Amino acid sequence: MLRFGVLGAGRIGNVHAKALRDSGRAQVAFVADAMPEAAAALAAKVGARTGSVDDVISSREVDAILIATPTDTHADLIEQAAKAGKMILCEKPVSLSVERIEECLKVVEKAGVPLMIGFHRRYDPNYSVLERRLRAGEIGDVEIVTIICRDPTPPPVSYIERSGGLYRDMMIHDFDMARFLLGEDPVTVHALGASLVDPAIGKAGDIDTAAVHMQTASxxxxxxxxxxxATYGHDQRIEVHGSKGMLRAGNMHLTTLEKANDGGFTSDLIPFSFIERYEDAYRIEINAFLTAIEKGVAPTASGHDGLMAQKLAEAAAESLKTGQAVAVR
Amino acid sequence: MLRFGVLGAGRIGNVHAKALRDSGRAQVAFVADAMPEAAAALAAKVGARTGSVDDVISSREVDAILIATPTDTHADLIEQAAKAGKMILCEKPVSLSVERIEECLKVVEKAGVPLMIGFHRRYDPNYSVLERRLRAGEIGDVEIVTIICRDPTPPPVSYIERSGGLYRDMMIHDFDMARFLLGEDPVTVHALGASLVDPAIGKAGDIDTAAVHMQTASxxxxxxxxxxxATYGHDQRIEVHGSKGMLRAGNMHLTTLEKANDGGFTSDLIPFSFIERYEDAYRIEINAFLTAIEKGVAPTASGHDGLMAQKLAEAAAESLKTGQAVAVR
Amino acid sequence: MLRFGVLGAGRIGNVHAKALRDSGRAQVAFVADAMPEAAAALAAKVGARTGSVDDVISSREVDAILIATPTDTHADLIEQAAKAGKMILCEKPVSLSVERIEECLKVVEKAGVPLMIGFHRRYDPNYSVLERRLRAGEIGDVEIVTIICRDPTPPPVSYIERSGGLYRDMMIHDFDMARFLLGEDPVTVHALGASLVDPAIGKAGDIDTAAVHMQTASxxxxxxxxxxxATYGHDQRIEVHGSKGMLRAGNMHLTTLEKANDGGFTSDLIPFSFIERYEDAYRIEINAFLTAIEKGVAPTASGHDGLMAQKLAEAAAESLKTGQAVAVR
Amino acid sequence: MLRFGVLGAGRIGNVHAKALRDSGRAQVAFVADAMPEAAAALAAKVGARTGSVDDVISSREVDAILIATPTDTHADLIEQAAKAGKMILCEKPVSLSVERIEECLKVVEKAGVPLMIGFHRRYDPNYSVLERRLRAGEIGDVEIVTIICRDPTPPPVSYIERSGGLYRDMMIHDFDMARFLLGEDPVTVHALGASLVDPAIGKAGDIDTAAVHMQTASxxxxxxxxxxxATYGHDQRIEVHGSKGMLRAGNMHLTTLEKANDGGFTSDLIPFSFIERYEDAYRIEINAFLTAIEKGVAPTASGHDGLMAQKLAEAAAESLKTGQAVAVR
Incomplete structure (x- = not known):
């Protein structure tokens, strides 16, 4: 049974640690967090001990490191864990800097340890089945992928200031999904953006409304x-148009209820919390990591996937600045 | 933390015992089953010990008894547990005989212990919200309740022979749902039935296709x-027509995927397993029992609810036999 | 080009006369109505002359009679037209009395003229395609037909008093649809009914809410x-469950619009007028009559279909009175 | 009653001429077409005479000219009709050249005659209601408009060669719809395109798959x-995301039928013919022109609307060529 050290006991660290515990296939041995009470609380929930980050990474009782700390620590922690010979599951992104990711991945490669980046949407049952059916050829060749992603409310401006901007913080998931579904890398990116939701976001130098389109070499x-x-919840839709038809994944409603009266026919809302929306995805993601390790295959999304998504985000940010299309390096 | 003795380690006993364990609010102390290996296997999963039915019921380390044994043992076990002063959660039905239920409920009443009957559909999130919105008056006065229930495939004929027939075995859930939604007891029942699915069911004296309609005094x-x-899964739909509108709960599909091609627009199947379909309902049901106990209120569905559903099933069976409408006693 | 005499220039007479004109395959030669202005107005619209009922029926410039007069005149007019050798398209029902229908059909049979009864729903594109796919075996053998029909608002009590009651006036369409889809005649009928919408309807001796179920010999x-x-419009749904699947026809919404906001996801209303709802059906029905005449085949719904629907309505009315199931003669 | 001269007796000329006839508010006096038999056939259907283009435009028995001739004749015919003092309804586009449109509109302005451009989608009941609800503020400020338009099959390459390219021929309708819904003019356009459907289209210098995004000054x-x-029909969807919610118009299915079996739940196809899809829109468009004339207000879409849509198409074509974003003049 794989023994994990969990770094970071915040919201997402909790989600992952509990998924590990409930998997019945792994064990959380240690939890580390800059806030000792947070570490202790999570450790108690999952039957683990607490320790410092360094101790956890170097512990001989730990086989794998799950990184759920703030973004700016990811690359350093990945390198440290890789050098200690640990398997790694790291929340996205590796870094907001493409160069830093490239350096980091070299260290991982040299260490020869498995690394999985937490693009949980690949494991959402709707999207993973969609991708499987695409690859099985159900709608022929992929031609146009349309991704809609709307959050119910913006995060605090203080968060946005450290986030790297909408393309790197929010659309990063859609960039990964685009590559996952296109089965090919985009080579051109053009981005639009505006602050239409909250002027404070604009003042902080970011946007809150965006459109990006991209094209592959083929x-x-x-x-x-x-x-x-989005006043109606966490709106997440994907549609793929192909030579033989169309496949799409719609929103999951809170219940199947529908009311009809003189105002029309009204269905239920969709989840407002992404944790609720992606509850299954997080659980399946953890199990996919465990399965990859057991089978000795490379887990996905890979470090390379993390790198490529970041390159697309960077290209979008550059496009927004220049107003022009950007070739992906 | 309430300590449970679980009687019956079959499929539904497993569902309930795990829900108790995962609730974080109760503990399974003992498991009993006529097949010792089944009891041991479940006990291991939930951290319990095994014991004989008599020992479990009389144990001082047990506060509540969960009965998930074969139907013909329910009434006796309820009485035994009641006399031992235990709280009781019993799978439906108390008995296939209305008279036997009435006797049994008298014993429970005399013992003064809480009794909940496992009509799990009342706790399905779609149906419970529907009922709450009905009671809140969203569609005015209830006028017509329409319930469709189709199982993917019939159970083995050997099961059907001991089942009490479709009305008592399968439609019993719909009878309870009817009362739950009508908010009033039906006084007249007329039933149709036929064996259209499998002639062997007809030879066994039962039907596999049925229509019942009922009317309340008002x-x-x-x-x-x-x-x-039902070739497409476990079809479960409810629709309530009222003076101010209509409320309905539809099927839950396996994914939100839709494919369009020259054959049309195709959505995903619905669950084929009722355990999968009602996974949430079983979990919520267990927690509702625990909450009722904590708050000192009577849990529902009550013994009386169990009795009334059985009376409707009996009336339907009599109607099928005579071809005439039957007044509910 | 077939020349029609249209008897009755009310709402439904107008619908049919215009459908004849627009068909490009027939001509309205005469219009008759007890109110001369109504006849004149319709005649002007469709390029016809006016005349008395007797003159129109006996005119040598008329090949076919379309009867859209009040119900209590239908049987007499059918007989008169049949004796004059005219083809006949008569609005449902032939008569509220089963005996009178039987007499009338004998006269038609003796005259050897084609007679079509206006069960327009058979020609609704949704229902006619549903029936064709049923007959093609798409869902195997028919097992359960479910028909829901709700009008937006009740007609005036003065109308209800002369209507023959809900079963003969409103559910008659559903009885015909039931036979159309079952492909077999029901032999047993049990009916429930109540006045829940308007007490004045109850005082007039009728019901406004009803449930009927029926079974065929097989x-x-x-x-x-x-x-x-129905506060949300003219609710008309049909569902057929068969051995290999299910086919259903839902409501047609006014537009395809959907709005999402914090109140949920709201689709548009459905038509409130049956003329609007069945606009296509009326047009196709007229053309089906013309096609049958051109091909020399018997038009449907036939006089026999009209008779059988009436027998079911009569059985339902008797069942409501006695509370018991009624065998259809 | 307005008297029309219809120029062009092809498919769309037929649609318009019949809509005029059926409106009951106008009369087709003359039909002209380069192919005399086509003109004669249409004239016979709508009760008109035939004539040469010049004769029709100059006829004193004609109040309004409907132009449904090949695109490259539109601007000349508009000018000729304007100089003759006729009201004008012209199929889109005025010209494939922005400059030519600007010249032409000056002539019309000088003549002071009403001019309507045939962007029929504005009159589709789904889209016109959507726009009305947007303007009424139902979803607050418009933020993102998403338009999907897929034709079932490409036109012949011979047509494509003369079409001005996908942006001017097909997406032109979406450009008009974008302006209609945004309520503001886009100032930046970036376009992607490829020939993925048929290599022959690529060889002809055009694309068959395209993505364009645009942004307004605000x-x-x-x-x-x-x-x-699109293997499943004429796919036409519009979605508008606003500050207070979302409004969308989906596809219209051929019937409301749904089948469920072990392959899933399958709804019907959508129309394959745009004439069938937009039957109502064409009829309403003609009546909107007549109403505008009767009320003495300017009909829409206006000549200016036609010009602006063409500017967007031109910007898209330039963007595709250069790979860069283009500022709309």
């Missing part, structure tokens, strides 16, 4: 739109 | 149809 | 519910 | 995707 296209506001 | 109606076969 | 079932009130 | 965005192939 001509396939992907169109992504994002908004930091 | 004129409200309920229409129920059942089939033991 | 065991197939049909469940029908009716209400004279 | 930051609102519009995302359009087009494909010349």
């Amino acid at each position: 001509g396939k296209m992907c169109v992504i739109t994002n908004s930091r506001r | 004129g409200k109606m309920c229409v129920i149809t059942n089939s033991r076969r | 065991g197939k079932m049909c469940v029908i519910t009716n209400s004279r009130r | 930051g609102k965005m519009c995302v359009i995707t087009n494909s010349r192939r």
Whole structure:
């Protein structure tokens, strides 16, 4: 049974640690967090001990490190864990800097340890089945991928200031999903953006509403739109148009209830919390990591996937600044 | 923390015992089953010990008894547990005989212990919200309740022979749901039935396709149809028509995927397993029992609810036999 | 080009006369109505002359008679037209009395003229395609037919008093649809009914809310519910469950619009007027009559279909009175 | 009653001429077409005479000219009709050249005659109601407009060669719809395109798959995707995301039928013919022209609307060529 050291006991660290515990296939041995009470609380929930980050990474009772700390620590911790010979599951992104990711991945490669980046949406049952059916050829060749992602409300401006901007913080998931579904890397990116939701976001130098489209070398296209506001919940839809038809994954409603009266026919809302929306995805993601380790295959999303998504985000940010299309390096 | 003795380690006993363990609010102390290996296996999963039915019921380390044994043992076990002063959660039905239920409920009443009957559908999130919105008056006065229930495939004929027949075994859930939604007791029942799915079921004296409609004293109606076969999964729909509108709960699909091609627009199947379909309902049901105990209120569905559903099933069975409408006693 | 005499220039007479004109395959030669202005107005619209009922029926410039007069005149006019050798398209029902229909059909049979009864729903594109796919075996053998029919608002009590009651006036369409879809005649009928919408309807001796279920000799079932009130429009749904699957026809919404906000996801209303709802059906029905005449085949719904629907309505009315199931003669 | 001269007796000329006839508010006096038999056939259907283009435009028995001739004749015919003092309804586009449109509109302005451009989608009941509800503020400020338009099959390459390219021929409707819904003019356009459907289209110098996104001065965005192939019909969807919610118009299915079996739940196809899809829109468009004339207000879409849509198409074509974003003049 794989023994994990969990770094970071915040919201997402909790989600992962509990998923490990409930998997019945792994064990959380240690929890570390800059806030000792947070570490202790999570450790108690999952039957683990607490320790410092260094101790946990170097512990001989730990086989794998799960990194759920703030973004700016990811690359350093990955390198430290890799050098200690640990398997690694790291929340996205490795770094907000493409160069830093490239350096980091070299260290991982040299260490020869497995690394999985937490693009949990690949494991959402709707999206993973969609991708499987695409690859099975159900709708022929992929031609246009359309991704809509709208959050119910923007995060605090203080968060946005440290986030790297909408493309790196929010659309990063859609960039990964685009590559996952296109089965090919985009080579051109053009981005639009504006602050329509909250002027404070604009003042902080970021946008809250965005449209990006991209094209691969073979001509396939992907169109992504994002908004930091949706009054009806966490709106997450994917549609793939192919030579033989169309496949799409819609929203999951809170219940199957429908009411009809003189105002029309009204269905239920969709989840407002992404943790609730992706509850299954997080659970399946952890199990996919464990399965990959057991089978001795490389887990996905890989470090390379993390790198490529970041390159697309960077290209979008550059496009927004210049107003022009950007070639992906 | 309430300590449970679980009687019966079959499929549904497993579902309940795990829900107790995962609730974080109760503990399974003992498991009993006629097959010792089944008891041991479940006990291991939930951290319990095994014991004989008599020992478990009389144990001082047990506060509550969960009965998930074969139907013909329910009434006796309820009485035994009641006399031992235990709280009781019993799978439906108390008995296939209305008279036996009435006797049994008298014993429970005399003992003064809480008794909950496992009509789990009341705790399905779709149905419980529907009922709450009905009671809140969203569609005015209830006028017509329509319930459709179709199982993917019939159970083995050997099961059917001991089941008490479709009305008592399968439609019993719909009878309870009818009362739950009508908010009033039906006084007239007329039933149709036929063996259209499998002639062997007809030879065994039962039906596999059925329609029952009922009316309350104030004129409200309920229409129920059942089939033991549905090629597309476990079809479970409820619709309530009221003076100010309509509320309905549809099927839950396996994914939100939709494919469009020259064959049309195709959505995903619905669950084929009722355990999968009602996973949330079973979990919420257990927690509702625990909450009722904590708050000192009577849990529902009550013994009386169990009795009334059985009376409706009996009336339907009599109606099928005579071809005439039957007044509910 | 077939020349029609249209008897009755009311709402439904107008619908049919315009459908004849627009068909490009027939001509309205004469219009007759007890109110001369109504006849003149319709005649002007469709390029016809006016005349008395007797003159129109006996005119040598008329090949076919379309009867859209009040119900109590239908049987007499059919007989008169049949004796004059005219082809006949008569609005449902032939008569509220089964005996009178039987007499009338004998006269038609003796005259050897084609007679079509206006069960327009058979020609609704949704229902006619549903029936064709049923007959093609798409869902195997029919097992349960479920029909829901709810009118937005009740007609005036003065109308209800002369209507023959809900079963003969409103559910008659569903009885015909039941036979159309079952492909077999029901042999047993049990009916429930109540006045829940408007007490004045109850005082007039009628009901406004009803449930009827029926069974054929081979065991197939049909469940029908009716209400004279639906706050969200003219609710018309049909569902057929068969051995290999399910086919259903849902409501047609006014537009495809959907709005999402913090109140949920709201689709548009459905038509409130049956003329709007069945606009296509009326047009196709007229053309089906013309096609049948051109091909020399018997038009449907036939006089026999009209008779059988009336027998089911009569059985339902008797069942409501006695509370017991009624065998259809 | 307005008397029309219809120029062009092809498919769309027929649609318009019949809509005029059926309106009951106008009369087709003359039909002209380069192919005399086509003109004669249409004239016979609508009760008109035939004549040469020059004769029709100059006829004193003609009040209004409907232009449904090949695109390259539109601007000349508009000028000729304007100089003759006729009201004008012209199929889109005025010209494939922005300059030519500007010249032409000056002539019309000088003549002071009403001019309507045939952007029929504005009159589709789904889209016109959507726009009305937007303007009424139902979802607050418009933020993102998403338009999906996919034709079932590409037109012949011979047509494509003369079409001005996908942006001017097909996406032109979406450009008009974008302006209609944004309520503001886009100032930046970036376009992607590829020939993924048929290599022959690529050889002819055109594309068959395209994505365009645009932004207005205030930051609102519009995302359009087009494909010349959709195996499931004429896919036409619009979604508007606003500060207070979302409004969308989906596809219209051929029937409301749904089948469920072990392959899933399958709804019907959508129309394959745009004439069938937009039957109502064409009829309402003609009546909107007549109403505007009667009320003495300017009909829409106006000549200016036609010009602006063409400017967006031109910007998209330039963007595709240069790979860069283009500022709309």
